Amino acid sequence: MSKNVQRAKFGSKIGVVLATVGCAVGLGNIWRFPYMLGSNGGAAFLLVYILCILFLGIPVMITEFSIGRHTHKNAAGAFKEMAPGTLWPLLGYNGVLAAFLILGFYSVVSGWTLEYIVQAFTGSLQGKSVTDFATEFEQFSTNPYRPIFWTLLFIAMTHIIIICGVEKGIERASKVMMPLLFFILIVLGIRSVTLDGALDGLKFLFKPDFSKINSSVVLSAMGQAFFSLSIGMGCLITYASYFNKETNLQKTALQVTVLDTFVAVMAGVMIFPAAFSFGITPTAGPELVFITLPNVFGHMPVGWLWSFIFFVLLALAALTSTISLHEVATAYVHEELHFSRKKAAWLVSAGVTVLAILSSLSIGVLREYTIFGLNFFDALDFLTAKIMMPFGGMLVCIFISQRVERSVWVDEITNYGTIRFYFLRTYLFFVKYLAPIAIGLIFLNELGLIELLGKVFK
Ligand code: PFF
Numbered sequence: 497m498s499k500n501v502q503r504a505k506f507g508s509k510i511g512v513v514l515a516t517v518g519c520a521v522g523l524g525n526i527w528r529f530p531y532m533l534g535s536n537g538g539a540a541f542l543l544v545y546i547l548c549i550l551f552l553g554i555p556v557m558i559t560e561f562s563i564g565r566h567t568h569k570n571a572a573g574a575f576k577e578m579a580p581g582t583l584w585p586l587l588g589y590n591g592v593l594a595a596f597l598i599l600g601f602y603s604v605v606s607g608w609t610l611e612y613i614v615q616a617f618t619g620s621l622q623g624k625s626v627t628d629f630a631t632e633f634e635q636f637s638t639n640p641y642r643p644i645f646w647t648l649l650f651i652a653m654t655h656i657i658i659i660c661g662v663e664k665g666i667e668r669a670s671k672v673m674m675p676l677l678f679f680i681l682i683v684l685g686i687r688s689v690t691l692d693g694a695l696d697g698l699k700f701l702f703k704p705d706f707s708k709i710n711s712s713v714v715l716s717a718m719g720q721a722f723f724s725l726s727i728g729m730g731c732l733i734t735y736a737s738y739f740n741k742e743t744n745l746q747k748t749a750l751q752v753t754v755l756d757t758f759v760a761v762m763a764g765v766m767i768f769p770a771a772f773s774f775g776i777t778p779t780a781g782p783e784l785v786f787i788t789l790p791n792v793f794g795h796m797p798v799g800w801l802w803s804f805i806f807f808v809l810l811a812l813a814a815l816t817s818t819i820s821l822h823e824v825a826t827a828y829v830h831e832e833l834h835f836s837r838k839k840a841a842w843l844v845s846a847g848v849t850v851l852a853i854l855s856s857l858s859i860g861v862l863r864e865y866t867i868f869g870l871n872f873f874d875a876l877d878f879l880t881a882k883i884m885m886p887f888g889g890m891l892v893c894i895f896i897s898q899r900v901e902r903s904v905w906v907d908e909i910t911n912y913g914t915i916r917f918y919f920l921r922t923y924l925f926f927v928k929y930l931a932p933i934a935i936g937l938i939f940l941n942e943l944g945l946i947e948l949l950g951k952v953f954k
Pocket of ligand 1: 521523525526595598705724725727729731759820
């Protein structure tokens, strides 16, 4: 990387945490988590998800922070600097590519939130039946033009913030939005649990049926943990490259994880009691949030205002995540391929536009075209969340424990000995053995290889 590239830094301590929370908290928590949980056995999924967060998420996050802050580089540049002349930079490219592909479907769902803002504001979400919401969502999402219009608008908004710079755009947006989002989630959660028949929803969310746990549930929960925490793909390496030397990496990882998990669980509390109360099946899939919540708003005084505020916040939460995804790719193109930052951003936005149009159409007019039985939208989701991110996380752990001298990352994580390394041994055990082995086994199991070996050695 050329040394003269000016790198920004986050301005304040709270700004660091909020911007990173902004990157982690997004549609993954409020849109993807409930529908994944709903389609994968309810509370059993939640249990496996929490285990993945604790045992894989936190160690991988601390590791990525240490790599990013140590090198002050983008995802690919970081590995180039720490392991020059090896194949490790491929791990960075995996991250950059994953960010790009995620943006391809994430922007589509982000676009949907804009449509719902307008509908909420014009009162079109009021006075409708449960079936109306489902039919209208189906009609909207399969329409060849309308969702694409919103998606393009969303990509344009992301693009503008990216070229205005990291510090002001991301930090400021996150500072205002995050606390507001927490507040509205709590209000909607309370409304949802006080609806008739809400108890069944709470049981579905919190009372595990262990017989539901199988290899696909475990893979889905692991993928969701990686997706939600934005780990395994260099996003947090890129963000940590903007941290300053005083940032406490362990504390930041813990704060981000706790807040991210809180938002996901609150989204569950908001969705499932309401879904059960209105007779919406929890396995509805990607439309779950969009068909459940309007019913909740319909049962609130000045419902249109609540729905308007909610969708605005959801769009903003999505925006702080699309910014972070875009930043991973833009920082790479700018710093490694030596394009100006502006040109790099244009290149990324143009590529994402093509992917996003295809993803949006793949739900409607192009739904016949599938890849391994999945439409383009679902294929991008599957490939990134269930393969590229966990795989990236596994390799990051192997990288730090096998390739990097211990003193380097211990120094980074302890800010050169000025703060304590809590649970050093546990961390070491997790990154050296537990995380890579667990992720590897989950992959093998999903591929059916463990079952096969069991049969061979019977
Ligand atoms: N974690 C974000 C969410 O839950 O919506 C999605 C995401 C953002 C994934 C950034 C990966 C990433 F690099």
